[in-house]
Amino acid sequence: MPRRVTPALLVSALLAAGLVGCSTEGPPAARVDPPAPQATTPAPAASAGSAPGRSFAVGVRQLELTREDRPLPVTVWYPAGGKAGGEARRSAAVARGSFPVVMFSHGLGGRPADYEALLTRWAAAGFVVAAPTFPRTSSGGDGHVLDVLNQPADVSHVLTRVLSLDTKAGDPLNGRLDTERVAAAGHSAGGVTTIGLFTTGRDERLDAGVVFAGTALGVGTAFAGAAAPQLFVHGEADEVVEYAAGRAVYDKVPWPKAMLSLPRGDHGRGLLGDGVSLRVVSDTTVEFLRWTLYGDEAAKRRLAEDTTRDDVATFDNRL
Template identity: 70%
Template sequence: MSRRRTPALVATTLLTLGLAACSTDAAPATWSPAAEPSTTATPAAEAPRGRAPEKAFAIGVRQLTLNRDGDRPLPVTLWYPARGESGGTAKRSAPAAGGRFPVVVFSHGLSARPADYAALLTRWAAAGFVVAAPTFPNTSRGAAQVNPLDVLNQPADVSYVLTEVLALDGRAGDPLRGRLATDRVAAAGHSAGGVTTIGLFTLGRDERLGSGVVLAGTALGVGSAFAGTAAPQLFVHGELDEVVDYSAGRAAYDRVPWPKAMLSLPRGDHGRALLADGASLRVVADTTVEFLRWSLYGDDTAKRRLPADAARGGLATLDNRL
């Protein structure tokens, strides 16, 4: 969520999303929030037990030009583990590090862009994940016409982007050929991107996804009927969120029938404390990294470290049901 937008304006657009989502004319029929079926847990398809990389990687960055159905341009920023010394900024088109790395697809908030989240997403890449972050055509900053209702089309966008990114692993000549763990995939997103992410586990269930990270998100418009194979979820929410009320995020979290945890920041707002404030960002980054190490690499030591990372500095509390 761009800090250039006033909270009142963003809140209005999200409210518009919720009201319009109740109209059968506002979105495709497949996304109509009809009566939800009962939510039941299914056995988890756990990642094979393993160890996540212990070292930090250098970071590479590149761009993909994608377009779904010819009328939904979806430029994608890819951050990935690269060769070289760790630390410093991401280097454009740097050679990929050796090994196979899980993939995380990240969805930005309303009137934002992937680069707004670079401080967090580059930490994920340095920890051993390939992060694919599309810029959505009608909800990003700079879009010809911002349409909050288009959030309902974004889960399908993410599934398309995931297909195209995973295909790079077998594409002759691509720098990421043989570098993607195509069976270890997660979705993550902030605000409207959190709505998108929840949608990928409810009405738009993508069974390739093994886990999810929801930052300041809500089930508004996409429902909370979590479906399919169990996929662990980590929710992160500021208790002083002025756009998506903490109770709305908590309500979505409570509906998750799978292993889950919720990181709550008592002094956290909608985005600044989650993504820009140094101390809080470190807590969010460390907690999300450990969650991804466990849920995608199958690293049980990361799962055991997660509560301590969440408690560091007394800035957050963790409801841990993993």
């Protein structure tokens, strides 16, 4: 079981680097780590294949999980049978197929439902999305920012439990999960959590990561383990986590990577509201996940086209 971060370690991390999730203040200067070696033979994590060529209806269910004394209710969106479109249907029948898993971590003071507009698009594209509600940093929690450092272990625990449903008799997801193809994603404090899953709390089951408005404060940039492509998404007008802080982490990633920058983007509008920015962000992330988890090379080629549409973003492509 992943080791829980103790209060003493949390205080040390605060003193050493600070930690900011989705608060209204900007982050302190990021810790400077030695440059990481750049990958010389970039390759997708998944073997060559094709992502589903159609959209799915979306179902949603809740899991009541805990890790030690930490309650971790989980919202799961998944491809469902029936006609595509419309709102997610509670406990809808799961579509036929074997679907990769994406773990999503919310920001400070947030909850999974805040990101439904984005996450249901992922599910409609053929991914099972599992989003835990963290006990202290979610809406209704005590807002203890340092507890973010416990969250990579929370995500790993939830991932283990979600993957086990693939072999659980009678569960709707039995036989429907591609347990060898898994990614992690998160926004703000959830972005810190996601970076931690590839650094200090490396979960080797993860094949790719998507970081929205994140920093490495508290978790560092010592990316470890097998190469896992990373996509960073950041608004250049972010009023909470400065764009430069996110870019600094991106520059340290030693694996295939890309950064979607929104020149007029703030801390969350492109994720939480409908509109052109959300369409560009959702289309880009879907294509990235299709490539990294389904091994779909055509999706990789479409990435640059999606990002330049409507002149709302720029794309640094090192994939």
